[in-house]
Amino acid sequence: MTVLRIGELSKRSGVSPELLRAWERRYGLLRPTRSRGGLRLYSPADLERVRRMRQHLDGGVAAAEAAALALQDEAGDHTSASPEAIRAQLAGALDRFDEPGAQTVLDRLLAVTSLDTLLGAVVLPYLHELGDRWERGEASVAQEHFASGVLRGRLLGLARGWGLGVGPVAVLACLPGEQHDLGLIAFGLALRSRGWRIVYLGPDAPLDTVAEASRGLQPSLVVLHAVSGERMQPVVAQVRALALHHRVAVGGAAAESGVLDADEVLFLAGDVASEAALVTTLVQEGAAT
Amino acid sequence: MTVLRIGELSKRSGVSPELLRAWERRYGLLRPTRSRGGLRLYSPADLERVRRMRQHLDGGVAAAEAAALALQDEAGDHTSASPEAIRAQLAGALDRFDEPGAQTVLDRLLAVTSLDTLLGAVVLPYLHELGDRWERGEASVAQEHFASGVLRGRLLGLARGWGLGVGPVAVLACLPGEQHDLGLIAFGLALRSRGWRIVYLGPDAPLDTVAEASRGLQPSLVVLHAVSGERMQPVVAQVRALALHHRVAVGGAAAESGVLDADEVLFLAGDVASEAALVTTLVQEGAAT
Amino acid sequence: MTVLRIGELSKRSGVSPELLRAWERRYGLLRPTRSRGGLRLYSPADLERVRRMRQHLDGGVAAAEAAALALQDEAGDHTSASPEAIRAQLAGALDRFDEPGAQTVLDRLLAVTSLDTLLGAVVLPYLHELGDRWERGEASVAQEHFASGVLRGRLLGLARGWGLGVGPVAVLACLPGEQHDLGLIAFGLALRSRGWRIVYLGPDAPLDTVAEASRGLQPSLVVLHAVSGERMQPVVAQVRALALHHRVAVGGAAAESGVLDADEVLFLAGDVASEAALVTTLVQEGAAT
DNA sequence: ATAGGTTTTGTCAAGCTTTTGTACAT
DNA sequence: ATGTACAAAAGCTTGACAAAACCTAT
Numbered sequence: 001m002t003v004l005r006i007g008e009l010s011k012r013s014g015v016s017p018e019l020l021r022a023w024e025r026r027y028g029l030l031r032p033t034r035s036r037g038g039l040r041l042y043s044p045a046d047l048e049r050v051r052r053m054r055q056h057l058d059g060g061v062a063a064a065e066a067a068a069l070a071l072q073d074e075a076g077d078h079t080s081a082s083p084e085a086i087r088a089q090l091a092g093a094l095d096r097f098d099e100p101g102a103q104t105v106l107d108r109l110l111a112v113t114s115l116d117t118l119l120g121a122v123v124l125p126y127l128h129e130l131g132d133r134w135e136r137g138e139a140s141v142a143q144e145h146f147a148s149g150v151l152r153g154r155l156l157g158l159a160r161g162w163g164l165g166v167g168p169v170a171v172l173a174c175l176p177g178e179q180h181d182l183g184l185i186a187f188g189l190a191l192r193s194r195g196w197r198i199v200y201l202g203p204d205a206p207l208d209t210v211a212e213a214s215r216g217l218q219p220s221l222v223v224l225h226a227v228s229g230e231r232m233q234p235v236v237a238q239v240r241a242l243a244l245h246h247r248v249a250v251g252g253a254a255a256e257s258g259v260l261d262a263d264e265v266l267f268l269a270g271d272v273a274s275e276a277a278l279v280t281t282l283v284q285e286g287a288a289t
Numbered sequence: 290m291t292v293l294r295i296g297e298l299s300k301r302s303g304v305s306p307e308l309l310r311a312w313e314r315r316y317g318l319l320r321p322t323r324s325r326g327g328l329r330l331y332s333p334a335d336l337e338r339v340r341r342m343r344q345h346l347d348g349g350v351a352a353a354e355a356a357a358l359a360l361q362d363e364a365g366d367h368t369s370a371s372p373e374a375i376r377a378q379l380a381g382a383l384d385r386f387d388e389p390g391a392q393t394v395l396d397r398l399l400a401v402t403s404l405d406t407l408l409g410a411v412v413l414p415y416l417h418e419l420g421d422r423w424e425r426g427e428a429s430v431a432q433e434h435f436a437s438g439v440l441r442g443r444l445l446g447l448a449r450g451w452g453l454g455v456g457p458v459a460v461l462a463c464l465p466g467e468q469h470d471l472g473l474i475a476f477g478l479a480l481r482s483r484g485w486r487i488v489y490l491g492p493d494a495p496l497d498t499v500a501e502a503s504r505g506l507q508p509s510l511v512v513l514h515a516v517s518g519e520r521m522q523p524v525v526a527q528v529r530a531l532a533l534h535h536r537v538a539v540g541g542a543a544a545e546s547g548v549l550d551a552d553e554v555l556f557l558a559g560d561v562a563s564e565a566a567l568v569t570t571l572v573q574e575g576a577a578t
Numbered sequence: 579m580t581v582l583r584i585g586e587l588s589k590r591s592g593v594s595p596e597l598l599r600a601w602e603r604r605y606g607l608l609r610p611t612r613s614r615g616g617l618r619l620y621s622p623a624d625l626e627r628v629r630r631m632r633q634h635l636d637g638g639v640a641a642a643e644a645a646a647l648a649l650q651d652e653a654g655d656h657t658s659a660s661p662e663a664i665r666a667q668l669a670g671a672l673d674r675f676d677e678p679g680a681q682t683v684l685d686r687l688l689a690v691t692s693l694d695t696l697l698g699a700v701v702l703p704y705l706h707e708l709g710d711r712w713e714r715g716e717a718s719v720a721q722e723h724f725a726s727g728v729l730r731g732r733l734l735g736l737a738r739g740w741g742l743g744v745g746p747v748a749v750l751a752c753l754p755g756e757q758h759d760l761g762l763i764a765f766g767l768a769l770r771s772r773g774w775r776i777v778y779l780g781p782d783a784p785l786d787t788v789a790e791a792s793r794g795l796q797p798s799l800v801v802l803h804a805v806s807g808e809r810m811q812p813v814v815a816q817v818r819a820l821a822l823h824h825r826v827a828v829g830g831a832a833a834e835s836g837v838l839d840a841d842e843v844l845f846l847a848g849d850v851a852s853e854a855a856l857v858t859t860l861v862q863e864g865a866a867t
Numbered sequence: 868a869t870a871g872g873t874t875t876t877g878t879c880a881a882g883c884t885t886t887t888g889t890a891c892a893t
Numbered sequence: 894a895t896g897t898a899c900a901a902a903a904g905c906t907t908g909a910c911a912a913a914a915c916c917t918a919t
Contacts, residue, residue, distance in 0.1 A: 006894095018889060021894085026887080038894065060589060062903090063887060064613065065581040097488050097506060099452030100609070107685045114738045142502035145462070145490040152491075153449060156442030161692050163388030165773030166858055167745045173434070179468065179493065195743025195773045199386050201434040202441075204468065213431035217386060277742075284744050291634075292643040294875095296914060300638065306915080307868075324642065326874045328915060392692065454649055455606035484646060583886095585903065595904080596878060604876080615885045617904060640914090641876060873916065878909100885904070893895080 004042040006032075013050040020050070027067030029053060049074060083121040090126055094147040095139070102150050115158065115193050116273040119186045123151060124272065127182060148182060155185045159198070162188065167195035168220035168283050171213055173205035175224055175231040175254060183252055184225040187268070190276035196220075207238040214246050220283050222246045223268070226254035233259055240264060247286075249279060293331045295321075302339040309339070316356030318342060322483075322566070338363060372410035379415055383436040384428075391439050404447070404482055405562040408475045412440060413561065416471055437471060444474045448487070451477065456484040457509035457572050460502055462494035464513055464520040464543060472541055473514040476557070479565035485510075496527040503535050509572045511535045512557075515543035522548055529553060538568060582620045584610075591628040598628070605645030607631060626671065626679040665700050669707070672725040673717075680728050693736070693771050694851040697764045701729060702850065705760055726760060733763045737776070740766065745773035746798035746861050749791055751783035753802055753809040753832060761830055762803040765846070768854035774798075785816040792824050798861045800824045801846070804832035811837055818842060825864075827857060 006017045013020075023029040029049060032040035049070050056066035086109055093101035109118055130147060133139035172188050174181050181203040188198045199217055201210060214222055222242060226232060232239070232254040242248055243265050250260065251268035266282075268275040295306045302309075310329075312318040318338060321329035338359050345355035375398055382390035398407055419436060422428040461477050463470050470492040477487045488506055490499060503511055511531060515521060521528070521543040531537055532554050539549065540557035555571075557564040584595045591598075599618075601607040607627060610618035627648050634644035651667070664687060671679035687696055708725055711717040750766050752759050759781040766776045777795060779788060792800055800820060804810060810817070810832040820826055821843050828838065829846040844860075846853040 016889080019887090022888070025896095040894085060582075060586040061580060062583045062586070065583070065619070069580065097452070097502065099488070100450055103449060107682075110685070116739070140501055141495055141498040142490060145494050145498060146488065146502070149445075149489045149491040152441075153445030156438075157446040157449065159442055160446065161389055161392060161694075161771060163386070164771060165745065166862055167743065167773035193739055193742065195745040195775060197773065199388070199435065200438045201431055202438040205434050206430055209430040209434060212429055213386065213435070280742075280744055291637075291639060291647065293638070294640045294643070294914080295916095297638040297640070310916090324874085326915090327917095328874070330643070396692070396695065450649075453606065454646070455604065583904080594878080597876090599905085600877070613885085615904085617885070868919100870919085871917095873914100875914075876912090878911090880909085881907090883905080886902080888901090889899085891896105891898075893897100 002044055004044075004047065006040050006042070009042045009047060009050065012047055013054065015050055015054065023050075023053065023063075023067060027064060027071075029067045029070060045074075083117075083125075087122050087126050087129070090122060091129070094150060095143055097143075097146055099146075099150055102147075103154070106154055115189060119190060120271045120273050123155070124183065124186055127151070148180075151182055152185070155182065155189060158189055159185060159192070159200070162192040162198040162200075165195070165197055167197050169197045169199060169217055170221045170223055171199045171201065171210060171217060171219045172223045172225070173201040173210045174203040175226040176204055176206055176235060178226040178228065178231050178252075178254075179203045180227040181225070183227065183272075184223070187223065187225070187251060187272050187276065190272040191279070194276055194280045196280070207235050207242065211238075211242050211245075214242070219246060220286075221279055222248045223251060224248065224254070225251040227252050229253040229257040232257045236260065247282075251275070291333055293333075293336065295329050295331070298331045298336060298339065301336055302343065304339055304343065312339075312342065312352075312356060316353060318356045318359060323570070334363075372406075372414075376411050376415050376418070379411060380418070383439060384432055386432075386435055388435075388439055391436075392443070395443055404478060408478060409560045409562050412444070413472065413475055416440070437469075440471055441474070444471065444478065447478055448474060448481070448489070451481040451487040451489075454484070454486050456486050458486045458488060458506055459510040459512055460488045460490065460499060460506060460508045461512045461514070462490035462499045463492040464515040465493060465495055465524060467515040467517065467520050467541075467543075468492045469516040470514070472516065472561075473512070476512065476514070476540060476561050476565065479561040480568070483565055483569045485569070496524050496531065500527075500531055500534075503531070508535060510568055511537045512540060513537065513543070514540045516541050518542040518546040521546045525549065536571075540564070580622055582622075582625065584618050584620070587620045587625060587628065590625055591632065593628055593632065601628075601631065601641075601645060605642060605649075607645045607648060622676055622679055623682045626676065626682065665704050665707070668700060668704055672704075672728060673721055675721075675724055677724075677728050681732065684732055693767060697768060698849045698851050701733070702761065702764055705729070726758075729760060730763065733760065733767060736767055737763060737770070737778070740770045740776040740778075743773075743775050745775050747775045747777060747795055748799045748801060749777045749779065749788065749795060749797045750801045751779035751788045751803070752781040753804040754782060754784055754813060756804040756806065756809050756830075757781045758805040759803070761805065761850075762801070765801065765803070765829060765850050765854065768850040769857070772854055772858045774858070785813050785820065789816075789820055789823075792820070797824060798864070799857055800826045801829060802826065802832070803829045805830050807831040807835040810835045814838065825860075829853070 004012070006020060010017045010020060020030065030042065030046050032042050032046065035041055052070040052073055053066050056069050057063065061069065086105065090102055090105045093105060109122060130139055130144055134141070134144055170188070170191055172184055174184055185200070188200060192198055199213065199219065201213060210222065210224070224239065232250070236259050239248065239260065247266065249266040249268050255267040255269050266279065293301070295309060299306045299309060309319065313321070319331065319335050321331045321335065324330055341359040341362050342355050345358050346352065350358065375394065379391060379394045382394060398411060419428055419433055423430070423433055459477070459480055461473055463473055474489070477489060481487055488502065488508065490502060499511060499513070513528065521539070525548050528537065528549065536555065538555040538557050544556040544558050555568065582590070584598060588595045588598060598608065602610070608620065608624050610620045610624065613619055630648040630651055631644050634647050635641065639647065664683065668680055668683045671683060684696070687700065708717055708722060712722055748766070748769050750762055752762055763778070766778060770776055777791065777797065779791060788800065788802070802817065810828070814837050817826065817838065825844065827844040827846050833845040833847050844857070
């Protein structure tokens with residue numbers, strides 16, 4: 001493989017040696033190996049990178065941005081930031097009551113990643129984090145309300161049409177008294193992306209309501225959800241009754257309240273994607289028998 | 290929706306600005322909205338009306354009669370189905386738990402009418418009707434939950450980006466204990482279409498939360514909303530305190546609870562469109578002083 | 579993702595830097611990120627927005643209103659934007675090789691409208707239009723390639739996970755020699771949104787390959803697709819053989835080539851949404867018997 | 868239709884900072 | 894080769910200005 005010294009690289013790229021060194025220092029554009037004497041030794045890949053830099057410059061992009069682009073081009077599509085970084089961006093925007101900013105973060109994310117990732121690696125972790133911060137008194141209730149509003153709007157937007165089609169039907173509802181439905185919506189989306197049809201009854205749904213809707217719809221699954229564990233206790237009897245006629249799954253902290261047995265209902269304790277995959281498999285097997 | 294100032298309307302219609310103002314004053318031919326500075330803002334419908342006026346004038350009809358005719362022509366322009374029929378379609382789909390069907394009705398509607406009409410003539414009346422039917426025991430809670438979910442998703446979808454821009458800021462929140470936020474979202478959309486930026490805190494918002502958010506955002510208006518009148522009583526003192534620092538408006542049945550005076554807060558008792566227009570005018574005048 | 583400083587944005591948009599800053603300050607038209615030193619950094623979406631602003635200005639709309647419109651267009655306020663207008667936006671972005679711009683149009687659209695509408699009213703009509711323009715020599719091959727690439731990427735992004743789940747299985751393939759698979763992907767998405775699982779064999783698929791895949795999967799439907807009618811003739815016999823064991827549907831111009839009868843295979847000649855709805859109904863009835 | 872006042876909007880300037888190519892000393 | 898320096902170019906903010914377009918009232 002060819003190795004170039006700075007003079008030769010300069011000639012082939014048309015960029016002065018001084019400038020090449022400046023680009024290295026300022027933007028980290030090049031990371032040449034060194035000869036024993038300390039001379040910079042460049043590879044053909046470096047030449048390519050310098051040429052890309054010049055192209056971007058000729059295109060009118062300023063040096064700092066051109067360098068970032070030249071480096072990024074090479075990294076393939078490693079342009080995507082880590083989930084943590086994105087979550088931080090989202091958190092920042094929502095904390096500032098900056099709705100447009102938050103939407104932009106979600107837009108960019110959806111353009112490059114799957115719904116499962118969006119939910120499992122960004123939105124739901126963010127909600128947990130927000131809950132924790134709130135418990136520690138670091139986040140205000142206003143921020144929590146605002147963030148819920150934005151995210152709910154966005155998730156329900158994605159949910160449009162989730163009742164359409166031929167898949168098995170799932171009825172989704174929060175237990176009585178429970179108002180936090182974002183996790184449930186997220187689970188609905190995960191089911192939808194696996195072919196289910198969703199009938200969504202929303203927060204604070206009386207169980208006779210759920211039973212009534214289920215009688216007509218004959219769903220393959222009824223999902224009950226509550227963030228706080230104590231929602232389950234008052235309605236255990238009704239949930240048992242419902243489980244006699246339908247397959248019932250319980251999600252959220254209510255799943256761990258210990259007042260129901262695993263042979264009565266299904267507990268959803270993992271992340272949305274795998275739990276959605278699980279119940280899908282169950283239903284497929286059920287249909288096969 | 291294009292918005293024209295008087296000069297552009299003049300160019301497109303071939304009628305001098307002076308004459309346009311005269312027609313407005315003398316015959317009420319036009320009812321333009323106003324910019325913050327007081328400039329007349331016309332819609333494409335206004336342009337159409339002016340053109341009809343000219344046609345009648347060219348036909349030899351005197352100005353006063355021509356104006357009457359031009360206004361009258363418009364009243365009979367309803368090519369689409371009646372709001373009642375559409376509302377019935379929507380109700381049918383939602384009663385059947387048919388989410389895709391409901392979405393289709395809303396899609397078609399949005400394609401032909403304004404947002405104000407959608408809200409004022411279909412969605413909100415439907416919600417009232419549903420509430421009434423529920424009180425009479427004709428609708429189940431399941432249907433109400435399902436319908437709310439679908440409509441909330443749709444309205445929040447339309448709300449996307451409503452924090453964007455430079456217009457006056459409105460903070461929107463439901464009173465503590467109040468979960469029905471659809472009316473509030475509708476009002477937010479009506480404000481948005483008049484240039485406001487919306488910060489939405491959602492259902493069941495403690496008043497100190499609202500106060501805190503408002504301290505940072507310095508909104509031109511804080512809107513508090515409750516469907517049931519009794520939500521206001523427990524928090525009257527806090528609302529009064531809030532009203533010392535911000536202009537506060539109260540909507541829903543809470544507006545009629547009689548525990549606050551009209552010189553303390555603003556009551557929103559009419560339909561969303563006109564109330565939104567009202568507060569917009571108020572803020573414009575306030576800004577002028 | 580290119581990043582522009584104000585000078586370059588000015589050059590590309592034809593608006594002076596001073597004016598760009600004024601528009602930002604006065605109308606909130608732009609919200610550039612900042613470099614460490616405080617320089618404004620703009621995205622291609624910002625460029626697009628400035629261009630829309632100028633278009634409205636050229637149309638005679640005054641600056642304040644033009645800015646509101648430019649922002650609204652983006653926010654997806656489809657109370658104003660007809661499918662034609664959106665298609666024009668998409669076409670504009672793709673013609674300029676502006677990939678981020680095109681993505682933004684699709685983003686905003688997906689947020690407010692259904693997938694069916696996106697495909698049936700925007701993407702597929704645009705493809706037809708592009709084909710026509712290409713035949714008339716008005717569009718270059720480069721443009722067609724670029725547009726196809728962007729759209730294929732986006733559609734395949736939406737297609738992520740479409741093999742997952744519980745619904746009936748459809749095997750999708752282009753006839754031998756046929757390279758244009760965008761229409762087929764669109765049809766796959768329409769099926770997916772109705773609960774199907776998709777097995778996608780892609781462009782230029784030999785029929786014995788299709789037969790082999792189908793033997794193992796036992797799909798409820800095999801969809802063969804070709805944009806040019808003459809692809810069908812050479813393989814008629816094999817298609818007939820395939821139709822003995824599976825329900826076969828034929829889409830694209832190949833459906834109208836007349837070499838097969840309607841009692842042998844199913845012809846898909848309408849728009850994707852209604853054809854997808856049709857075959858879904860067929861399968862449901864078939865399953866019921 | 869005119870007069871007199873206001874709003875809107877593109878442009879410019881002053882004073883200061885950031886960026887970036889080039890140069891110079893070690 | 895390294896490190897520092899420097900100066901031109903490009904940006905930023907604040908504030909202001911003037912022409913054009915609009916307002917109301919007579």
